[in-house]
Amino acid sequence: MVQQVSKNVNNWIDKNNQNKVTKKPIFIYFTGHGILNERNSDNNALMLWNNTPVTVAKLSNTLNKLPQDSHIVTMMAQCFSGSFANYIYENGDPNKPLTKQTRCGFFATIKTLPSVGCTPEVNEADYKDYSSSFFAGLSGVSRMGQKVDSADYNKDGRVSYSEAHGFAKVDEKTTDLPVSTSEVLLQQKASEEDINQLLNTPIIDLEKLANPQQKYVLNSLVKLLGFDEQKSYLETLENINPYQKTTQVEQAYRIRLLMELLNVRMEQKIRQSNNQEEIAILERLIDCESSSWK
Structure with a gap:
């Protein structure tokens, strides 16, 4: 079975490479089991x-067989x-340069935590997972066929992948901690000083x-949690009854x-820096994440 999957993937890559018609962006969706690499969580595996x-390294290197001008978006649960x-990096190694291909992605949770996507539920109405929320935001329809609020937060007439990701952060009522490629990059660059500053900055200032997508997430989570946006994150937590x-x-x-x-704090910091290389990398990832099916 595994050999057949590998054969199918290689056949698809060969067919894609032979296609002389204008190439369309590639969307890769994986839902299944994943395992933690306890020696190197930057190189976990899907099963x-x-x-x-x-x-991660295997997937990165396999996709290298596609043309360098390929535009690849992943969503993994x-x-x-x-x-x-x-x-997005050469050999899947964050210490190496970005690949020449345009790559980005969206993920149910951070690299060190399990996700809730593996569920024993047999009733679709009971499913609560990142991919269900992501595709609901992207399509405007839930997995049960019900219309959901529009995720077109910037009002440009289409829903981008990043907007669907923002929708899922609020809609998915689980313990997952969803991230995108640009967000992982931003969070990795945060210093202790950066974190302390944002903890003590009024939420409304950030x-x-x-x-627009970030504002939707921030406003929605603040309301859901009953936080005071005039106060800082830390001040709000300190005022919560510890026995609650x-x-x-x-x-x-x-x-x-x-x-x-x-994410907001670090994006602003990078944009205000004079590091043109970091700004270019961030812009490249955000542009990819802002693409869409339409």
Whole structure:
């Protein structure tokens, strides 16, 4: 079975390379099992049949067989999927340069945590996972065929992948901590000083720096959590009764809010820097994430 999958992938790549028609962007969706590489969480793996792993490095190198002008977007829902944000680098190694191909992606959770996508539920109405929320935001319809609020937050007439990602951060009522390639990059660059500054900055001040999708996420999570946007994240937490019981989902929402504030803070910091290389890399990832099916 695994050999057949590899053969099918290679056949698809060969067919794609032979296609002389204007190439369309490639969208790769994986839902299944993932495993943590305890020696190097930057190179986790997704699992095929017969428990055969495909590491970040393996995926990155396999995609190198496609033309250099390929535009590739991934969406992955497996456990420890955030590690696959590294597929944008040569050999899947974050210490190496970006590949020549345009690559970006969206992941159910960070590289060190399991996701809730592996569910024993047999009733589709009970499914609560990142991919269900992501595709609902992207299409405007839930997996049960019900219309959902539009995720076109910048009002440009289309829903981008990044907007669907923002929709999922609020819609998905689970313990997942969704991330994108640009967000992983931003969070990795944050210093202790950066984190301390944002913890003590009024939330509303960071909201003013956010793009439409980020504003939606920040405003929605602030309301869901009952936070005061006039106060800082840390001040709000300090005013919460320590004996007040919170659910695991609420705790996840708090972390998602903190992560979103950090994304806004670090994006602004990079844009205001004189490091043209870092600015170019960030712009490249954001442009890719802002693409869409339409």
